[in-house]
Amino acid sequence: MSAKVDTSLPLEYQTEQDRMNILGFWVFLGAEIVLFATLFGVYGVLYERFAGGPTHKDIFVIKDVMIQTVLLLTSSFTMGIAIFEMRRHNLKGLITWLVITLALGAGFLFMEINEFIHYAHEGATMQTSAFLSSLFVLLGTHGAHVTLGIGWATMVIIQLLKRGLTPTTARKTFIIGLYWHFLDVVWIFIFTFVYLKGLVA
Amino acid sequence: MGIKWDEFFITGDPLILGSQIAILLTMIGAVAGITYLKKWKYLWTEWLTTVDHKKIGIMYIISAVLMFFRGGMDGLLMKAQTSRPEMEFLNSQHYNEIFTTHGVIMILFMAMPFLIGLMNVVIPLQIGARDVAFPQLNALSFWLFFSGAMLFNISFVIGGSPDAGWTSYFPLAGKEFSPGIGNNYYAVALQIAGIGTLMTGINFIVTILKMRTKGMTLMKMPMFTWTTFVTSILIVAAFPIFTVALALMTFDRLYGTHFFTVSGGGMDMLWANLFWLWGHPEVYIVALPAFGIFSEVIATFSRKSLFGYKSMVFSILGIALLSMVVWVHHFYTMGSGPAVNSFFSITTMAIAIPTGVKMFNWLFTMRKGRIKITSAMLWALAFVPCFVIGGVTGVMLAMGAADYQYHNTLFLVAHFHYVLIPGVVFAVFAGLYYWWPKMFGFMLNEKLGKWHFWLFVIGFNVTFMPMFFLGLNGAVRRAYTYSAESGFAPLFMLSAIGSIVLAAGFAVFCYNIYWSIRYADRNISSDPWDARTLEWSTASPVQFYNFAKLPEVKSLDPFWHMKKKNEGLTLHDSEIEEIHMPSNSWLPIYMGVIFGIAGFFLVFEWHIAAAVAGIGIFAGLIIRSFDYNEGFHVSKEEIHRIENAWRKTEGEVHDHVS
Ligand code: HEM
Ligand SMILES: [Cu+2]
Numbered sequence: 001m002s003a004k005v006d007t008s009l010p011l012e013y014q015t016e017q018d019r020m021n022i023l024g025f026w027v028f029l030g031a032e033i034v035l036f037a038t039l040f041g042v043y044g045v046l047y048e049r050f051a052g053g054p055t056h057k058d059i060f061v062i063k064d065v066m067i068q069t070v071l072l073l074t075s076s077f078t079m080g081i082a083i084f085e086m087r088r089h090n091l092k093g094l095i096t097w098l099v100i101t102l103a104l105g106a107g108f109l110f111m112e113i114n115e116f117i118h119y120a121h122e123g124a125t126m127q128t129s130a131f132l133s134s135l136f137v138l139l140g141t142h143g144a145h146v147t148l149g150i151g152w153a154t155m156v157i158i159q160l161l162k163r164g165l166t167p168t169t170a171r172k173t174f175i176i177g178l179y180w181h182f183l184d185v186v187w188i189f190i191f192t193f194v195y196l197k198g199l200v201a
Numbered sequence: 202m203g204i205k206w207d208e209f210f211i212t213g214d215p216l217i218l219g220s221q222i223a224i225l226l227t228m229i230g231a232v233a234g235i236t237y238l239k240k241w242k243y244l245w246t247e248w249l250t251t252v253d254h255k256k257i258g259i260m261y262i263i264s265a266v267l268m269f270f271r272g273g274m275d276g277l278l279m280k281a282q283t284s285r286p287e288m289e290f291l292n293s294q295h296y297n298e299i300f301t302t303h304g305v306i307m308i309l310f311m312a313m314p315f316l317i318g319l320m321n322v323v324i325p326l327q328i329g330a331r332d333v334a335f336p337q338l339n340a341l342s343f344w345l346f347f348s349g350a351m352l353f354n355i356s357f358v359i360g361g362s363p364d365a366g367w368t369s370y371f372p373l374a375g376k377e378f379s380p381g382i383g384n385n386y387y388a389v390a391l392q393i394a395g396i397g398t399l400m401t402g403i404n405f406i407v408t409i410l411k412m413r414t415k416g417m418t419l420m421k422m423p424m425f426t427w428t429t430f431v432t433s434i435l436i437v438a439a440f441p442i443f444t445v446a447l448a449l450m451t452f453d454r455l456y457g458t459h460f461f462t463v464s465g466g467g468m469d470m471l472w473a474n475l476f477w478l479w480g481h482p483e484v485y486i487v488a489l490p491a492f493g494i495f496s497e498v499i500a501t502f503s504r505k506s507l508f509g510y511k512s513m514v515f516s517i518l519g520i521a522l523l524s525m526v527v528w529v530h531h532f533y534t535m536g537s538g539p540a541v542n543s544f545f546s547i548t549t550m551a552i553a554i555p556t557g558v559k560m561f562n563w564l565f566t567m568r569k570g571r572i573k574i575t576s577a578m579l580w581a582l583a584f585v586p587c588f589v590i591g592g593v594t595g596v597m598l599a600m601g602a603a604d605y606q607y608h609n610t611l612f613l614v615a616h617f618h619y620v621l622i623p624g625v626v627f628a629v630f631a632g633l634y635y636w637w638p639k640m641f642g643f644m645l646n647e648k649l650g651k652w653h654f655w656l657f658v659i660g661f662n663v664t665f666m667p668m669f670f671l672g673l674n675g676a677v678r679r680a681y682t683y684s685a686e687s688g689f690a691p692l693f694m695l696s697a698i699g700s701i702v703l704a705a706g707f708a709v710f711c712y713n714i715y716w717s718i719r720y721a722d723r724n725i726s727s728d729p730w731d732a733r734t735l736e737w738s739t740a741s742p743v744q745f746y747n748f749a750k751l752p753e754v755k756s757l758d759p760f761w762h763m764k765k766k767n768e769g770l771t772l773h774d775s776e777i778e779e780i781h782m783p784s785n786s787w788l789p790i791y792m793g794v795i796f797g798i799a800g801f802f803l804v805f806e807w808h809i810a811a812a813v814a815g816i817g818i819f820a821g822l823i824i825r826s827f828d829y830n831e832g833f834h835v836s837k838e839e840i841h842r843i844e845n846a847w848r849k850t851e852g853e854v855h856d857h858v859s
Contacts, residue, residue, distance in 0.1 A: 016411075020334045024407045027437060031399055035441035042449065042460065042471065049466030051459070126458050130466035133458035137449065151819075155826045168829070 010087060011170035018171040025175045029182050036186050039141060040193060043134040047198075051129035056198030059124050061115070065195045068111045069187065072146075075104035076184035083177045091165050094173070098157055101180065105150050112143050135194065142190060145183050152176060211358055214295070216278075221358050250785040252336035254321045255743055257343050259640060261318030262633070264347060266711075268310040269626075271354060273707060275303035277700055280664070284697035286685040296681035297364040298383070302357065304367025305387065308487070309394060310350040312621065315629040316490040317346075317401055320429045322640055324405065326736035326743065327423045329414025329752045334407040336783045342397040342404065344793025349394025352800050356386040360805065363387040366679060368476055368531075369450070371461035371469040376454050385804040388451040393796050395443055402436030405429055414735070416754035420514070423734045423757075424500075424507055427514055428493030431521045432486050438525065439482035446475035455806055470535065477528035485524040487621070489517060491628030492559060495581045498631045499563050501732045502578040503570025506758055509562040516555030523552045533601040534608045542601035549599035556592060560585065575730070576650030580631035583658045584623045591619030594669065609679075612672025618665045630657075630710070638729050642742040643721040649713040657706030663699025667692040727847065733758035738770070740847040746780045746835055749844050772848065777840050783832040792821045 005014050013019055047056075078101045085093035116136070119125070126136040156172045163169050211217050235241055248256060278299055282291040291299065321339070325332055333339050356362040361383040365374035374384050409430045413422070422430070450472070452458040459465030461472040500507045507513065529537055529545040537545075563585065572578065594616040598607055607613055630653075638644045668676075671692050676683060683689050728737040738760045739748055749772055756762050763769045799814035 020407050020411050023411060024335060024403055027403045027406050031403065031437045031441045034438060035445055038442050038445040038475065042445070042475075045468060045471055046460070046466065049468070051464075051466035126452070126456065128465070130459040130462075130468065133452070133460055133465075133467075137452060137458070137460075152826070155823060159827065172826075 005167070011089075011165060011167050012086075012174040013171075014167045018167055021171055022175060022178075025178060029178065032182065036141070036189075039134075039138045040189065043138050043194065046130040046134040047194075048201075049130040051131075053129040053132060054122060054124045055131075056201060059119050059122050060195055060198055061118065062195065062199060064111060064115055064118075065191065068108050068115075069191050071104050071108040071111065072184055072187050075101045075108065076181055078104065079177050079180045083174060086165065086170060086173055089165060091160065094165070095157060095160055098153060098160075098173070102150050102153055105146055105180075109143060109146055109150070112139065112146075138190065138194065142183065142186055145186075149176065149179055149183060153180075209359060211361055216295075217358060224358065246785065249790050250340075250787050252332075252340045252783050252785060252789075253745055254325050254333050254336065254339060255640065255745075257339055258318045258321030258323075260343055261314040261321060261346070264350065265311050265315035265318060265629075268306055268314070268350060268354075269707070272303050272306040272311050273704065275299045275306070277704055279303065280697040280700040282681060283683070283693050285694070286683050286687070286690050288682060291681060293681045294364065297366075297679070298357065298362035300679055301363050301366050301369075301387075302353070305353065305363075305391070306350075307621070308367065308483070309391060310346075310353065312487040312625045312629075313398060314346060314350075316432075316487060316625070317342075317398070319494065319629065319632045319636065320405065320425075320490060323636060323736055324408065324426055324429050325412070326639070326739065326747060327426050327734050328409065328412060328417060329735050329748060329754065330408065330412040331747045331751075331780065332783065333404050334412060335404050337786050337789060338400055339404055340786065340789035341792055342400040344789045345397030345400070345796060346394045348793040348797035348800070349390045349392070349397065352393065352797055352804070353386055353390035356383060356390075360386070368473075368480070370476075371450075371453075371467075371472040372463050374450070374472075375462055376457075377462065377464075382804055382806070385451075385454060385806070388447050388454060389800045389803050392444065392447045392451070393800050395440055395447065398436060399440045399444070402433040402440065405433040406437065409433070414751045414754060417759070420511070421754055421757050421759070423493075424496035424510070424513060425490070425493035428489040428491075428496075428517055431517050432489045435482050435486050435489070435521055435524065439479045439486065442475055443479035443483075446472065446479065449475075451803075455803070470532075473532050473535065474528065477531045478525075481528045481531070482521075482524045484620075485520055488624045489520065491625050492517070494628045494632040494635075495563065495584055496566075497734065498577045498581045498635050499566050500758070501635070501730055502573045502575055502581075503567045504573070504731070505566055505570045506733075507562065508565035508568075509558070510757060512558055513562055516558045519555040520552060523548055523555070527552065530599060530601075530604075533604045539601075546599055546601045550596055553592060553596055560589065573730075575634070576645070576647055576654055577631045577634040577730075579651065579654045580627045580634070583654070584627045584631075587619060587623035587627070587658070587662070591616060591621075591623060595620065607672065609677055610672035611668040611676045611678055614678045615665045615668035615672060618661075618668075622661055622665075627658075630654075635730065636736075637717075638725060639736055639741050639743065642725070643717060643723050644725060644729060645713050645717045646721065649709055649716060653706050653709040653713060655706075656702055656709060660699050660701070660703030660706055664696050664703055665699070667696040667699070671696075724850070728760075728764075731764075733761040735760050738763065740843075744843050744847075746782055746840070749780075749840050750776045750778075772844055774841065777837050777844070779837060780835040780840065781832055782835060784830050786828075786830070788821055788825055788828070792818070795821060 004016065007014060012022065078097050082094050082097035082101060085097055116139075119132075119136075124132050126133050153176050156169070156176055159172065160169050210221070235244060248260065251257065278291060279296065282288050282296060321333070361381050363369065363374075363379075363383040363386050365379055365384055365387075369384065369387055372378055374387070409422070409426060449458070449460040453460050453462060453467070459467035461467050461469050463469065496507055496513065527545055527549045529541060530549045533542050533545070563581075574582075594612070598604055598613060598616055634645055634650055671689055672678075674689065676687070676689050676693075683693070725741070727739065727741040729741075730737070735752055735754070736743075738752060752759065752763075752769060795814060795817040799811050799818060802808075802811035802814055
């Protein structure tokens with residue numbers, strides 16, 4: 001509870017409360033890892049249960065998936081630059097790179113929604129087979145996290161504009177950065193274990 | 202939407218009609234009473250919006266007592282129904298609903314909040330902190346739990362209760378075989394409460410890692426703090442699995458997906474695996490804190506340090522690890538094959554080793570101690586033999602081959618009640634008698650406490666011991682009746698009589714609370730048990746900032762040593778500094794309410810209404826993000842005044858245990 005400020009540390013680590021928030025978020029990410037691991041497990045169990053419906057090869061469009069991947073990976077990189085700018089106390093640079101990150105994230109989402117529409121046109125919906133149920137829920141959970149991340153980061157940007165860089169806003173930015181990188185890591189697993197595996201299977 | 206309004210309220214059963222009237226009258230009575238006493242403002246500012254860990258803990262405990270009452274009523278109804286063969290007190294459907302709600306309520310809405318409530322009250326005090334790491338999140342946890350619990354509880358009067366057992370196995374729990382909305386309550390209400398629990402886990406991990414007072418290294422933490430820490434880790438590791446399982450259940454039931462269905466390639470055993478991947482650790486999530494409570498109580502009343510502290514810590518860690526790799530023992534009979542069954546038999550039996558270590562540690566703590574037989578200590582003493590019965594029958598059940606005989610019989614039901622009641626209920630009773638003075642500044646009556654103890658323990662054994670033999674003779678669980686020719690009647694009758702004695706014990710407990718609130722001595726020491734840990738070094742009831750000066754720890758049992766060496770007990774004016782505290786907030790209760798509303802709509806599959814309520818959830822999150830309330834500072838004068846008030850009277854109090 002103490003408001004003691006240790007100015008030798010980066011902005012987001014300066015107060016005890018901020019340090020606790022960051023640790024708390026790491027623990028939360030631990031829970032998120034379990035959550036996604038469970039979803040991957042479910043997908044792993046159900047991924048060949050087509051029930052006569054479409055298979056991986058029937059629906060996956062690798063070109064679009066590649067574009068999604070590039071968009072999201074790049075956004076993780078730009079998020080890194082944003083935090084770097086924050087460490088340099090460059091508010092303008094921070095906000096610019098955050099906006100670029102979110103634009104890339106939005107591009108990813110746009111592609112993903114198109115992908116879902118495309119699947120539905122092919123007659124592949126959540127209700128078709130166990131494979132598709134688990135596919136949609138795994139991808140959808142990730143996509144919902146990205147959506148939430150965009151909304152949340154927008155809130156943080158507004159606060160940065162209003163309040164400038166303070167230990168609190170810096171901590172919030174740092175945490176959303178962690179979250180964003182986490183979603184990127186999850187995507188790498190999706191890309192590998194859902195799309196690539198589906199295409200070679 | 203197509204809701205059938207005539208099915209909205211459950212009608213036609215006199216028992217349920219009676220409850221509906223009782224609920225209505227209670228609600229009117231409560232509202233009228235609070236209005237008459239002009240207590241709304243007090244309730245709102247002191248309790249509903251509080252972020253104080255002690256008050257949140259007390260709210261958890263009150264809810265848990267109410268839920269114990271509800272779950273206990275369910276238990277009694279079942280015992281009444283099976284007291285004679287071919288009884289027609291409850292029909293089969295009603296019996297199904299009752300064992301389902303009983304199981305869910307007892308584990309998730311009684312055991313969990315009872316323990317989390319005690320953790321909330323005690324942990325920050327034991328580690329010498331002023332609150333938990335995230336006080337507002339803590340309030341949110343409580344309100345989400347409460348919201349989920351209430352949503353689950355109204356099911357029997359509005360819309361119908363879930364009826365597929367507390368395990369809700371598929372395909373039975375799916376839409377095909379349970380088309381009503383009852384099982385939606387299960388999926389949605391447990392989800393809401395589960396999110397709250399997950400937040401509690403995160404909160405306590407950070408609290409214990411980051412907020413320990415100066416000098417309290419990990420290996421100097423009190424045992425209850427240790428068990429809470431490990432339990433919190435288990436919560437973070439296991440609850441997300443349940444979150445996913447419940448979400449998939451919701452998708453299957455509401456949106457026609459095929460995770461667990463028989464058609465469409467779904468796999469019913471996937472549910473069983475996910476459920477128990479969470480469910481078995483859950484058993485230890487409730488058992489470990491209980492072990493911690495017994496450790497505190499036994500050490501205090503044996504007037505000795507806990508025997509084998511290090512081995513205690515390692516056995517807790519061992520139990521936690523093993524608890525993640527035993528889940529298949531719940532379905533040996535469901536086709537896993539001999540190799541898999543053997544593996545899980547061995548891991549399950551291995552849990553008996555660290556548990557045995559703990560048992561001997563408790564016994565050795567008592568050895569040569571100057572034991573004080575208080576009510577709290579009685580519960581700990583009774584725990585030892587009763588829990589051993591539960592444990593030994595557990596090892597019997599752990600043998601995969603033998604389980605083909607025991608599976609789905611009352612033998613199993615007797616086993617887990619012998620684990621859960623001594624392991625959790627005895628513990629929370631011990632904890633309540635022990636920490637009650639710390640929470641409220643007066644003690645529970647010891648004489649009534651002994652009545653409570655003897656009735657409850659005898660009743661418990663008479664209720665559940667016969668069930669072992671019934672089960673061995675072939676009486677199956679979850680069966681609403683049996684024939685006269687089966688020969689089960691005498692033991693069932695005995696068991697029903699036991700449950701009445703047990704209920705009488707609980708009634709004495711409630712009366713004890715009432716009696717103590719009215720008549721108990723208010724002039725007691727802040728350390729009435731001559732205890733060992735830091736929570737006893739501050740006032741009773743604890744002042745809202747916990748410690749005027751954060752204590753410094755040099756050894757295990759720090760307060761005991763402070764008393765022996767007479768150091769660190771006094772407070773000089775020069776040591777008083779301003780204290781920073783968090784402000785109250787209306788957001789947590791708002792979130793609880795809005796989650797409850799959204800959940801209710803979702804249960805009834807009114808998707809548009811649920812989506813609208815969902816907007817309210819996002820609104821709450823956004824408001825929280827823009828909330829920059831920095832809390833407030835307590836002035837030196839105020840601290841001075843509060844500290845003087847309790848420290849001055851300390852010499853003149855009535856002694857209880859010395
Ligand atoms: C207070 C006294 C209690 C009584 C009289 C009681 C009685 C019963 C009875 C009669 C059953 C159903 C047996 C059957 O399958 O037909 C049952 C099931 C169960 N009880 Fe209790 N019980 C009590 C306390 C508890 C406590 C404290 C817990 C947990 C902390 C608990 C957890 C359960 C669970 C999980 C089930 C299984 C429900 C299911 O089959 O889905 N009970 N109990
Ligand atoms: Cu188990």
